[in-house]
Amino acid sequence: MLAELGVPAEQIHTEDFGSQRKPQARAAERVGVEIDYSCRVGMCGVCAVKLLSGQVTMETDDGLDPDDRAAGKVLACQAKASEGVAVEA
Numbered sequence: 162m163l164a165e166l167g168v169p170a171e172q173i174h175t176e177d178f179g180s181q182r183k184p185q186a187r188a189a190e191r192v193g194v195e196i197d198y199s200c201r202v203g204m205c206g207v208c209a210v211k212l213l214s215g216q217v218t219m220e221t222d223d224g225l226d227p228d229d230r231a232a233g234k235v236l237a238c239q240a241k242a243s244e245g246v247a248v249e250a
Contacts, residue, residue, distance in 0.1 A: 189237060189250060196250050200224075201238045208237040215246030 163173050189196050198208040206224030212233050217240040224236050237248065 188242075189248075194250055196237045198238045203236045203239045206236065209234040210237045211235075211249040212240075213247040213249055216243045217241060217246060218243060 164170065188194075196208050196210060199205040200207075203219060203221040203224050206226070206229070209225060209229050212235045217235050219236055219240050221239070222230065222236060225234055235248070237250070
């Protein structure tokens with residue numbers, strides 16, 4: 162957007178406090194399941210959903226507090242399923 166407004170590229174700087182790998186939209190979002198999110202890299206916790214069945218891995222779970230983890234919640238924005246999963250969304 163800044164480039165479109167005419168800001169020279171050498172004056173545009175960004176910071177990324179999350180994962181080096183950006184998650185691809187390949188799950189809930191693609192099939193029309195709306196889950197709140199803010200960061201898409203597992204830092205904010207807005208996308209926490211309860212994992213009902215299956216297994217996932219997460220690069221980080223910093224957005225989950227201990228109660229969320231104990232309740233079986235995962236971060237939908239970046240959890241990767243190793244098999245079929247069901248979540249409460």
